[in-house]
Amino acid sequence: xxxxxxxxxxxxxxxxxxxxxxxxxxxxxxxxxxxxxxxxxxxxxxxxxxxxxxxxxxxxxxxxxxxxxxxxxxxxxxxxxxxxxxxxxxxxxxxxxxxxxxxxxxxxxxxxxxxxxxxxxxxxxxxxxxxxxxxxxxxxxxxxxxxxxxxxxxxxx
Amino acid sequence: xxxxxxxxxxxxxxxxxxxxxxxxxxxxxxxxxxxxxxxxxxxxxxxxxxxxxxxxxxxxxxxxxxxxxxxxxxxxxxxxxxxxxxxxxxxxxxxxxxxxxxxxxxxxxxxxxxxxxxxxxxxxxxxxxxxxxxxxxxxxxxxxxxxxxxxxxxxxxxxxxxxxxxxxxxxxxxxxxxxxxxxxxxxxxxxxxxxxxxxxxxxxxxxxxxxxxxxxxxxxxxxxxxxx
Numbered sequence: 001x002x003x004x005x006x007x008x009x010x011x012x013x014x015x016x017x018x019x020x021x022x023x024x025x026x027x028x029x030x031x032x033x034x035x036x037x038x039x040x041x042x043x044x045x046x047x048x049x050x051x052x053x054x055x056x057x058x059x060x061x062x063x064x065x066x067x068x069x070x071x072x073x074x075x076x077x078x079x080x081x082x083x084x085x086x087x088x089x090x091x092x093x094x095x096x097x098x099x100x101x102x103x104x105x106x107x108x109x110x111x112x113x114x115x116x117x118x119x120x121x122x123x124x125x126x127x128x129x130x131x132x133x134x135x136x137x138x139x140x141x142x143x144x145x146x147x148x149x150x151x152x153x154x155x156x157x
Numbered sequence: 158x159x160x161x162x163x164x165x166x167x168x169x170x171x172x173x174x175x176x177x178x179x180x181x182x183x184x185x186x187x188x189x190x191x192x193x194x195x196x197x198x199x200x201x202x203x204x205x206x207x208x209x210x211x212x213x214x215x216x217x218x219x220x221x222x223x224x225x226x227x228x229x230x231x232x233x234x235x236x237x238x239x240x241x242x243x244x245x246x247x248x249x250x251x252x253x254x255x256x257x258x259x260x261x262x263x264x265x266x267x268x269x270x271x272x273x274x275x276x277x278x279x280x281x282x283x284x285x286x287x288x289x290x291x292x293x294x295x296x297x298x299x300x301x302x303x304x305x306x307x308x309x310x311x312x313x314x315x316x317x318x319x320x321x322x323x324x325x326x327x328x329x330x331x332x333x334x335x336x337x338x339x340x341x342x343x344x345x346x347x348x349x350x351x352x353x354x355x356x357x358x359x360x361x362x363x364x365x366x367x368x369x370x371x372x373x374x375x376x377x378x379x380x381x382x383x384x385x
Binding site: 006010011015029032033034036060065067077079080081082083084087108109110111112113114115116117118119 | 245246263276292293294295296297298299300301303304306324340353354355357365367
C-alpha cells in the first residue's frame, strides 16, 4: 500500500510539471519583428536642433494607407514594404505634399518560433521626388542598414 | 474529454484492484512456479490518432522486457511526419527517434494478476529534417501587408537528445492485452544549431519551448504480452 501511495504522489508531481510546462506560453512574440525606419525631424537652419512637424500626414502609396494623421511629431516610424525592394510615401506638412522613394535590399532573419522571420534592410537610399514647393530641405541617412528600431534618417526642414 | 475518461477508467481499475489487495490476505505457495520472461510489444494509439487529426503521421512502437525482478528494459522506436501551419511559418518535420531506458514496477499484484505501475528513466535520441514550405515576415504595424514567401527550404540532419522521467500504468484488460497510460517529464540535453531557423518540433519530444529545455508528454497505448 505504501508503494501505491508513493506512485500516486509521483503521478501527481508529474502531472503538475506537465501542466506547468503546458501553460507556459512561448507562442507570444516578445523579441520583436521587422524594424521600422526611424525618421527624426531637425531644423534646416540649425542642424543640431530638433524641429517638430505640425499637421503631419504620412500616406503609403499606391493604396493611400494612412500611417500618421494630423499629428505633431519630432520623430516618426515608417514601416517599409517587406514585399518589394522599394516603396513610396507622401510626407505632408501643413498641406504641403512631398513624395519620398525608399530603395533598399532585404534580408530575412529568423527571430524565434513565436516571432518567425523579420526583415532587415540594407543599402537604404532615399530619393526626394522633385516638385515646385518642397518643405523637406535635406535628407541625411545615418545608417544604411536598418536592423533595430532607432532613428536612422534625419530630415531637415 | 476522451483522454480524461480513458485515464479515469484506468485509475478506477487500479483502485479496485488495490482494494481487493487489502481485504484478502493470500498465503504464498511454498512451491514457486517457473517465472517466465515477459516481453510486451506496444503501440501508441493516442499519438497515432492525434497526428491523423492534424494532417500529420506518427507511429510509435515499443518493446519492454521484464528482465529482472521488478525491472523492465524498454526500447521504443517512432517515426513522424508532423505538419504545422501558423500565421508565420508553414513547415513539416520528418524524422524518427529511439528511446532506451529502465523502469521499475512499484505495484504488487494480487494472485496472478499482471498490472503494473512503473517509474523509469529513459534516454531519447531523434534525427529529423525540417522542410519550410513558406513563411510570412513578421512586421508589427505593417501598411504593406506581408505576403507569404514560398521557399521550400530544407534544414537537414538535425539531432536531439533528451532524458525523460516516465510514470506509467499498464492494466491487463484482456488476456495478454494491456492498456496503458504514461506521462513523461522531459529535459532536452542537446539539440543541433540551425542556421537562420530554430528547433521547433522534435519527433518523440514534441514542441521545444523557446525559453526552457523542459518538455512533457502523454501516451495512451495498447500492448500485447508474450511469455517465454
